[in-house]
Amino acid sequence: MTFSQLRVLVAVARTGNMTRAAAELATTQSAVSHALRLLEGELGLTLFTRNTHGVTPTDAGRAVTRRAVLVLAQLDALEQEAATARGESLGRLRVGVIPSANASLLPRVLRAFTTAHPGAPLTVLEGSDEEVLDWLATGAVDVATLTTAAPGAATTPFARDRMLAILPAAHRLSSRPSVAVTDLARHPFIMSTGGCEPLITDLVRRAGASLRCHYRVRDTGSILAMVAEDLGVSIVPELALPARTTGVCAIPLEPEETRTILLGLPEAGAASPMATAFAALALEQVPPAHRCHGDRP
Missing domain, CATH: 1.10.10.10 (Winged helix-like DNA-binding domain superfamily/Winged helix DNA-binding domain)
Structure with missing residues (x-):
């Protein structure tokens, strides 16, 4: 090989x-x-x-x-560290992202970054929260979007969105302005395994409910398609939803539940100048509706 x-x-x-x-x-x-x-x-x-x-x-x-992407990222990290030891800089940037951030937040950040740093080699690795945490910890990526703090890493709030109940369009709960987790627990549940499972598990625990997980699915598009076919209900972050959906409705939870997406960098002093520049630019590009007001890096 x-x-x-x-x-x-x-x-x-x-x-x-x-x-x-x-x-x-x-x-x-x-x-x-x-x-x-x-x-x-x-x-x-x-x-x-x-x-x-x-x-x-x-x-x-x-x-x-997925494993090959990680191996090649590690090889890239090795080459960059060797260049740094020689007093050189390859100026490369490797970004680890969770799917919902990649779909809704990162494209405008990437466009702004490539405009500000034309020609800078840029690699984007998409994975679950657990995978991205591992990439940041092992140095496979230089900066990452996360939903949980990474031990030994510097994190700052990047964006916030609501957790929404996803129901078939004709479901009897779909006409409500909001839905309680306890109501969702009465129906077959489709669990997202793309990074949100710990968040969903925690909010269900706090609601004193117990889910009947009939399916475990990684891709948001697949979850929406299954809900549209009335195979179950789900909970999905607002930023993970496509601009248009068919056959489903998205309703806020009651009480409202929000998710904070973090930007993670290596521990203080270890982040590359390119990673620091990317993080600062990313904070400027967050849409006002999802901005973490008052937070600073």
């Missing part, structure tokens, strides 16, 4: 297409296919299913790709 094979794996998973991955890596499609075949043979796994529209990762492929 080589780093080149892992780069091919990540590029194919990201683009969903051998030709686009080859163009991104400045190589040929046959070289990409060959690298994947060798990697699959060495692992004894089928990583992608091929069809006329491109390639789709298998479950094993998705798991291996």
